[in-house]
Amino acid sequence: MTLSKIIDGYGASLLRNVGIHLGFVLISVAAGFLLGLVFGILLSRIPKYSKIILPVLSVFNTIPGIVFIGILFLYLGMISLTVVIALSIYAMFPVLKNTFVGLTNVEPQYIEAAKGCGMSPVQALFKVELPLALPTVIGGLRMATIYTVSWAVLAAMIGLGGLGEFIYQGISINENSLILLGAVPAAIVAIILGLLIDRLQKLVTPRGVRKGAKQR
Amino acid sequence: MSWNILWEHLLLVVAAVACSVVVGLPLGVLAYFYPKLKKLILFVTDVLQTIPSLALLGMIMILIGAGKATVIIGLTLYSLLPVVRNTELGLEEVDPGIKEAARGMGMGRMYRLVRVELPIAFPIVFTGVRIALVNAIGTAVFAASVGGGGLGSIIYRGIRVMNMKLILSGTLSLMAMAVTFDTLMGLIEKRLGRKRRKIKPEQEIERKPTERMKKGYQS
Numbered sequence: 001m002t003l004s005k006i007i008d009g010y011g012a013s014l015l016r017n018v019g020i021h022l023g024f025v026l027i028s029v030a031a032g033f034l035l036g037l038v039f040g041i042l043l044s045r046i047p048k049y050s051k052i053i054l055p056v057l058s059v060f061n062t063i064p065g066i067v068f069i070g071i072l073f074l075y076l077g078m079i080s081l082t083v084v085i086a087l088s089i090y091a092m093f094p095v096l097k098n099t100f101v102g103l104t105n106v107e108p109q110y111i112e113a114a115k116g117c118g119m120s121p122v123q124a125l126f127k128v129e130l131p132l133a134l135p136t137v138i139g140g141l142r143m144a145t146i147y148t149v150s151w152a153v154l155a156a157m158i159g160l161g162g163l164g165e166f167i168y169q170g171i172s173i174n175e176n177s178l179i180l181l182g183a184v185p186a187a188i189v190a191i192i193l194g195l196l197i198d199r200l201q202k203l204v205t206p207r208g209v210r211k212g213a214k215q216r
Numbered sequence: 217m218s219w220n221i222l223w224e225h226l227l228l229v230v231a232a233v234a235c236s237v238v239v240g241l242p243l244g245v246l247a248y249f250y251p252k253l254k255k256l257i258l259f260v261t262d263v264l265q266t267i268p269s270l271a272l273l274g275m276i277m278i279l280i281g282a283g284k285a286t287v288i289i290g291l292t293l294y295s296l297l298p299v300v301r302n303t304e305l306g307l308e309e310v311d312p313g314i315k316e317a318a319r320g321m322g323m324g325r326m327y328r329l330v331r332v333e334l335p336i337a338f339p340i341v342f343t344g345v346r347i348a349l350v351n352a353i354g355t356a357v358f359a360a361s362v363g364g365g366g367l368g369s370i371i372y373r374g375i376r377v378m379n380m381k382l383i384l385s386g387t388l389s390l391m392a393m394a395v396t397f398d399t400l401m402g403l404i405e406k407r408l409g410r411k412r413r414k415i416k417p418e419q420e421i422e423r424k425p426t427e428r429m430k431k432g433y434q435s
Contacts, residue, residue, distance in 0.1 A: 183271035
């Protein structure tokens with residue numbers, strides 16, 4: 001197949017599938033990010049249990065995304081919600097872990113200082129701890145996004161479209177250009193999202209911390 | 217489910233991680249020697265890891281066909297980042313005083329690298345290998361879709377025939393494998409750190425970067 005033939009034959013469905021893929025990723029990452037952030041903050045309020053919680057989290061992190069999709073598929077069937085819920089749960093873990101680690105790594109002196117300024121614990125959390133932890137949290141967001149782009153390919157496995165559709169079709173009928181048609185855009189989407197989040201991470205790093213990092 | 221599939225999965229992962237050490241260690245050293253190359257090497261390995269697994273495997277499959285080799289190459293490319301990054305970081309974190317002393321004794325660059333810097337950086341490199349291995353165990357699930365076998369094939373079959381038992385047995389053995397390796401290698405890692413501490417008690421504070429680096433990588 002030549003390039004022009006591919007564009008003639010698949011141009012529209014390529015656009016549609018990129019859209020579906022991005023939709024799955026953005027919705028699930030947004031949901032997973034919110035969940036992870038909230039749970040991470042809650043868990044960081046009980047740091048005593050971190051020795052139990054952190055290993056449990058990393059165990060859950062080892063579950064491949066396909067399992068979430070597979071199990072939910074059995075219960076919910078072939079609907080988009082299956083993919084969104086599965087990917088959200090999957091995206092939640094890195095964010096949760098990084099939020100927790102970022103918050104517990106804030107040096108106590110800053111929290112002490114916030115207290116000394118008369119901040120309530122909630123104020124200290126939102127004005128001091130979270131801003132300091134934000135770069136780490138965004139690091140979690142990056143992992144979550146990249147993994148989600150990767151696992152969203154599996155949406156096609158249960159017949160829900162996305163860029164995986166081309167890859168699976170290509171593999172099963174042994175048509176290389178179809179595989180590339182799915183794989184290359186998927187790779188580009190992942191790389192662009194990764195670069196965007198890197199930029200975001202630099203933006204949200206508090207200025208004081210940035211300087212400190214340079215001096216070190 | 218048989219032991220064969222577990223074994224197959226493990227073999228794919230170990231072969232890939234071994235390859236990535238063989239390729240990644242020299243790359244890490246190169247990045248350490250030439251700061252100009254460092255950015256490029258780290259960027260390329262980072263991009264490689266960003267590409268969705270199935271997409272990467274699909275592209276490799278086009279080049280060399282379906283099979284185990286495809287999976288091993290794909291997983292190798294995936295595992296490069298932690299190995300390269302930790303090698304480079306570990307070498308950079310070696311106490312400048314020690315590097316200076318080695319140079320003062322008249323050691324050449326390669327001699328210094330092999331006899332002084334690499335041994336001191338080893339625990340951090342090991343951490344990188346551990347991260348690579350645990351990640352690869354999970355990623356190897358994709359092997360099933362390009363004809364590589366492994367635990368992924370059980371999970372895929374479970375989903376296709378809607379058999380919860382199959383899915384769970386595949387997943388649980390996968391998790392068990394990841395946790396076992398993580399714990400075992402974590403223990404070795406701790407021992408490596410302790411041994412070093414015994415030799416140089418005054419370096420105890422200096423050992424901290426290992427922890428920091430692990431977090432640095434994960435974040």
